[in-house]
Amino acid sequence: MYGRFRTWGPGLLVLLPTIGLLGYFVYGLIGATLNTSLTAQHAARRGSYPYVGFENYANLFAEERFLNSLKNLGVLTVAFIVGTLIFGLLWALLLEKGVPGESIFRSVYLFPMAISMIASGVVWGWLMNPSTGDDARGINRLFHLLHLGFLENSWWSGTSRWTNMLAIALPAIWQLSGYIMALFLAGFRGIPPELREAARVDGASEFKLYRHVLFPQLSPIALSALIILGHMSLKLFDLIYAIAGPSQFRTEVPSVYMWNTLLRSDMAKAAAIAIVLLAVVAVLVIPYVAYTVRQESAER
C-alpha cells in the first residue's frame, strides 16, 4: 500500500494546489456561468431565479444583432489567421535565407507584440480615420499625399462586413505576424542541415526542397500557430473596443456583445453568450488537444 502511494503520491501532492485552483476558478466558474445562462436572471440583484431551460439561447439565435456578431467573428477569424500565417511565413522565409542584420529584423518584426492591444487599438483607430479627399487623416492622408486616392477607404466604418472586419484584422495581423515568424523560424532552424544537403545532392531544386522536404516538417508548428491564432481571434475584445467603441453594430463580435449585455445587468443573456463563445473555442481546441495527446502516446 505504502509502496504504491510512493509512486503516485508525491506527484499528486505537488499537483493538488493547481488542481484545486483550476477546479474552482476555471471549471467551477464555467459551471456557474452555464447555470446562470439557464435561468431568468435578467438583473444584477442576487437571489433565486427560475430556470428557463434553453430560452436564453433560443432568443440569442433569433436575434439579428447576435447573428451579426457571429458572422463578424467568422470573417475576422478567417482574415486574421490567413493574414498572420502569410506574413509570418513570408518573414520567416526571408530571414531563413540569411539576410544581413537578421537579428535587427527579427526584433523589428517582434516588437509590435510587446504593445498591449488596447494601446495599439487606440492608435490604429486614429490611423484608420474614414475621412477622404482633402479632409483625409491617418493612412488615408498618406494615400492622398502619394496621389493614391483610389486606395482611400472608410476602413471599419463602411457598409460591407468584409471590409469592416478586414480593417479590424489589420492591426491584429500587424501585432501577431512577428510571433508566427518566430515560431516558423524556430521550426526551420530545428530541421537538421543533413536533410537539406541530402536533398541538394539528389538534385532537388530550391522550390522542391521547400515544398517536399522543409514544409512538411513544419506542419506541427503550423497547426499550433493555427490554434493559437484561432483562439486569440475568437476572444479578441480590447482591440475592437478601442477602435470602434461599445455598441458599434458594424464591428461587434460576441465578446464585445457579452460585455455590453453584462453592463446592462442582463446576467443570464451575458452568460449564454459566454457559453456560446466557449463552445466555439472548444470546437477549435478540443480536436487539437486530442490530436496532440494521441501523438504523444504514439511516440511513447
Place this chain on the structure above:
Amino acid sequence: MRGLVVKAISVAGVASLALTACGGNDDSSSGSGGDNKVQVFTWWADGGEKAGLDGLVSQFQKDCSQYSFENAAVAGGAGANAKQVLANNLSAGDPPSTFQAHAGKELQDYITNGQVDDISGLYKEFGLDQAFPQSLLDNLTVDGKIYSVPANVHRANVVWANPAVLKRASIDGTKAPASVDAWIADLTKLKAAGVAAPLAVSKGFAQEMLMETTLLAELGPDKFTGLFNGQTDPAGGDVTAALSKYRTLLTFTNADREAIDWPDALGYVNSGKAGYTLMGDWVAAQQVADKVPDSAYTYWPAPGTDGEFQFLADSFTLPTNGKAAEGTKCWLRVVGSAEGQKAFNTTKGSIPARSDASPADYPKYQQAAMADWKQDKIVPSCAHGSACTLGQNESIQSAISQFSGSPDVAKLQSALATALKSS
C-alpha cells in the same frame, strides 16, 4: 557613476511613493474610522467638471465640517468607464457613499437591483420639493418615490452654428429654421454652396440625440414623452415619417461620423468645415475653454423644438448599505442647497435645478438657459438617461450605429420599438 546613484535613489523614491499610495487606499477601504469619510463616486475628473466638483466640495467642507470628503472619481467622458467600475462595486456589495447618475429612468436598474434608497423623506426635510420645479420632480419620480438629488440641469436640444459658413448660402445664422423641413432646405442650400457636409455629427450618443430631437420636433412634446412611457406607439406612421427625416439629415453629415467625438464635430463647425452641429449645452463651457469668441458662433433650440427644454441632470444617490450614511445625507443636502448649486454650476457651465437661483451670478449662455428652464416645456432625453434605462439606451445606440452604415428606416423603427419595450 553619480548619475546612476541619483537615478537609483529617485526610482526607489517613486516606488516607495507608489507603495504608500496603495497603503493609503487600503486604509480607507478597510474603513478604520471610515464613518466620517464620505466617498463620492463621479466621472468628473478634469476640466470644468472637476472645477464644479471642487466648488461643491468646498461648500461641503464648510457646511459639514464633521465629515471629510473622499474623491472616488473615474475619468472618462459621459461616465463610459465609471459606470463599469460602479457596476462591479455595486454587485460586489461594496457601494461608495454616494454615486453620480443621470436623473430619471437611468436609475431604474439600480432601483430594480435594490442598490439605491428612496430619499423622498430627505426632499421634505431639505425643502427640495418646494425648491425644484414641479415638472422636474415629475420626471424624477418613479412609482411615487424619488431616488436622487440633481446637482444641475443641462439642455440637450441645442444646435450650434457658424454664421460665417451660413452666410455663404445667405442664411441668417441668428434665427433657427422653423421646422426640420426648413432646416433640411437650408442644409440643401449649404451643400449647393459648396459645404460638403454642412451638419457635423459624431459617434454614438450624438447621432442618437439628432434622432431624438427630430422625433421631438415631428411628434411634439407630449407624443415624444409618450414614446418612453408607453402612451405613444413607436411603430406608428408619424414615427416612420420622423425617422425618414432623420435619414435625410444624415445625408448631410460628415463621412467620419463613426470615428470622431463631439468636440471634433464642434471643431468642424468652428473651423468652418461644417455649418451646424447638434449637441447639449456643455458646448458653451467648451467654447469658453477653447477661447472661441462669442461672435463666431450662434445657438438656438433644435429646429422645431422651440419652447421645449430637453433636459438631463446629474444627480447623487443614497446607495443601500453605503458607508457613512449620515455624512452622505449631509452631502446630499449641500448638493441640493442654493449655495451648493451655485458653487457647482457657475464653474461647470450648467444651470441650477432650483428655481430660486439668481441669473445674475451666471455667464451669458446660462442666463438664457435659466430663463428657458422656467418657461419652457420640460421633456426628457433617452441618450442622457432621463427617459431611458441603460439597457434601452444601449440597444438604441447599437441600432443607430447599424442605421448609420445602412439606413433602413423600417429596421431602425422596429429596433426602437423592441428596445423601448425591453427594460
